[in-house]
C-alpha cells in the first residue's frame with residue numbers, strides 16, 4: 001500500500017489528487033490550512049480501500065511542513081510520496097507590489113516545498129519508490145504582468161526540483177515538478193479580479209490554448225498519480241507541463 005502526504009489537499013488539484021490516489025487504494029494524509037475542507041476530501045473517499053486522514057497545517061510557517069510530514073508518518077506509519085499542492089497567487093501592479101506580498105508568496109510557494117522535502121527525505125529513502133512531486137506552473141516559463149513573486153517562486157521551484165533530485169537520487173527518491181497551465185479552480189480568482197472579471201477574460205484565454213479550454217483539476221491529478229507511481233522510476237529532476245498546449249503556442 002502506498003502512503004502519500006498531500007500538502008494543500010483541501011481544494012482544487014490537491015483534492016483531485018487525493019481522490020485519484022485513494023481510488024488506487026493508497027493511504028493518504030491531507031494537510032491544509034482549511035481543516036474542514038481537508039476532512040471533507042477524506043470523508044468523500046471513505047469507500048475506497050486504504051485509509052485517509054486529515055489535519056490542520058499552515059505550510060507557510062517554518063515548522064508547518066515538518067509538522068505535516070510528522071502527522072502523516074504518525075497516521076500511516078510510513079511515507080512513499082509527498083505531493084506539495086498549496087500555493088499563493090498575489091496579483092498586484094508593479095508600483096504597488098509590497099515586500100510583505102513578496103515574502104508571503106516565497107514562504108509558501110518556495111520555502112515550504114523545500115522544508116517538506118527535507119523533512120520527508122529519511123522516510124522517503126526507506127521506501128522502495130520514494131517520490132517528491134512539487135506543483136510549479138507555466139508561470140515558471142512565461143511572464144504575467146502582476147504575478148511577480150508568483151512567477152519567481154515557480155521558476156525557483158523548477159530549479160529547486162533539480163537540486164533536490166540530485167541530493168535525493170542516491171537514496172532512490174525521484175523529484176519532479178508538475179507545471180499546470182490554466183486549471184479551473186478558485187486559485188485564479190485574484191487574476192480574474194485584476195483583469196476586470198472572469199467572463200470577459202475567458203474567451204481571450206481560451207483562444208491562446210491549443211486544446212481550447214481550461215484544464216480540470218483531474219487532468220493534473222492524473223499526471224501526479226503517474227509521477228507518484230512506481231512506473232515513473234526513471235523520471236527525476238524534471239518539470240512536467242500540463243497546459244493544453246499553452247506554452248507550445
Ligand SMILES: NC(=O)c1ccc[n+]([C@@H]2O[C@H](COP(=O)([O-])OP(=O)(O)OC[C@H]3O[C@@H](n4cnc5c(N)ncnc54)[C@H](O)[C@@H]3O)[C@@H](O)[C@H]2O)c1
Pocket residue numbers: 007008009010011012013014031032033034037057058059060084085086087088108135136137138179180181182183184185186187188217
Ligand atoms: N489553478 C491553476 O490554474 C494553476 C495553474 C498553475 C499552477 N497552479 C498551482 O497548483 C497548486 C494548487 O492550485 P489549485 O488550483 O489547486 O488551488 P486551490 O486554491 O484550489 O487549492 C490550494 C489549496 O492550498 C491550501 N493552502 C493555501 N495556503 C495554505 C497554507 N498556508 N498552508 C496549508 N494549505 C494552504 C488551500 O486551503 C487549498 O486547499 C498551487 O501551487 C498553484 O500555484 C495552479
